[in-house]
Amino acid sequence: MAAVTRFSKPSAISHVRRCLYSSSAVAAESNQHAPSPFGDYKITRRNPSERNVQWVFLGSPGVGKGTYASRLSNLLGVPHIATGDLVREELASSGPIAKQLTEIVNQGKLVSDEIIISLLSKRLKAGEAKGESGFILDGFPRTINQAEILKGVTDIDLVVNLRLPESVLIEKCLGRRICGQCGKNFNVASIDVKGQNGSPAICMAPLLPPSSCMSKLVTRSDDTEEVVKERLRIYNEKSQPLEDYYRNQGKLMEFNLPGGIPESWPKLLEALNLDEFDERQSVAA
Ligand code: ADP
Numbered sequence: 001m002a003a004v005t006r007f008s009k010p011s012a013i014s015h016v017r018r019c020l021y022s023s024s025a026v027a028a029e030s031n032q033h034a035p036s037p038f039g040d041y042k043i044t045r046r047n048p049s050e051r052n053v054q055w056v057f058l059g060s061p062g063v064g065k066g067t068y069a070s071r072l073s074n075l076l077g078v079p080h081i082a083t084g085d086l087v088r089e090e091l092a093s094s095g096p097i098a099k100q101l102t103e104i105v106n107q108g109k110l111v112s113d114e115i116i117i118s119l120l121s122k123r124l125k126a127g128e129a130k131g132e133s134g135f136i137l138d139g140f141p142r143t144i145n146q147a148e149i150l151k152g153v154t155d156i157d158l159v160v161n162l163r164l165p166e167s168v169l170i171e172k173c174l175g176r177r178i179c180g181q182c183g184k185n186f187n188v189a190s191i192d193v194k195g196q197n198g199s200p201a202i203c204m205a206p207l208l209p210p211s212s213c214m215s216k217l218v219t220r221s222d223d224t225e226e227v228v229k230e231r232l233r234i235y236n237e238k239s240q241p242l243e244d245y246y247r248n249q250g251k252l253m254e255f256n257l258p259g260g261i262p263e264s265w266p267k268l269l270e271a272l273n274l275d276e277f278d279e280r281q282s283v284a285a
Pocket of ligand 1: 084105116141222
């Protein structure tokens with residue numbers, strides 16, 4: 001059974017939206033004279049009832065943020081924006097900062113706020129030009145400083161914190177594969193951890209690719225055991241404080257993943273008061 005801290009039904013989303021009205025006004029006021037770290041790009045701070053959801057996914061490397069965030073983005077009709085993907089696109093483009101980024105990423109370190117915010121604002125700007133409204137952010141913010149910068153430019157409605165024990169995270173990172181053609185994520189790890197000392201058993205079947213992707217699978221260069229351990233250490237040091245940061249703002253929803261997608265996905269939807277057939281319109285109500 002998933003241990004879920006829930007907002008009381010039926011108003012999970014309207015609850016977080018209510019919290020926002022006050023905080024956004026304060027943030028907007030306190031930041032109106034400060035130069036924006038987002039440079040020229042200003043995210044339009046819109047009333048939550050006039051835009052799509054603005055959610056953040058938190059969770060250690062390998063927890064499955066990308067998988068769940070991407071499924072939710074399809075369901076809600078909002079873009080899934082993963083800063084890790086933006087970094088990897090920049091690496092693949094061999095642009096001017098690619099060499100510097102390769103070194104940082106392959107050591108499991110964090111990219112500077114300046115670079116990551118520049119990549120994110122470019123992505124948001126391009127999305128806005130296409131008429132995108134709302135987002136699910138995955139991998140940003142990763143530090144309190146990034147969260148403060150984000151708060152200065154827009155409002156986050158809800159932060160979903162996915163959790164798994166560390167031993168499972170390492171196995172999952174090492175089992176991660178990406179289709180070099182379609183970009184979809186898969187996982188060849190078969191997780192079967194017996195429950196002991198009060199902690200529940202964790203069983204996850206591999207998430208295998210369709211035969212069309214099978215011969216195109218690649219492993220991320222930063223998914224080696226040494227680098228994964230460093231990323232987990234950095235996550236615990238720099239990103240975990242975000243849990244308290246958003247908990248104190250009443251925006252954090254914690255979700256322990258009890259198993260693989262077939263078990264956890266319906267439970268996550270239930271915790272979010274969504275169902276497979278909910279389209280975006282019913283969430284906006
Ligand atoms: P993970 O599986 O560790 O969550 P991601 O795909 O989110 O990895 O990110 C890959 C790498 O991209 C990170 O290790 C880091 O170097 C860089 N990165 C991604 N997002 C950020 C961010 N918000 N701040 C700094 N660096 C980031």
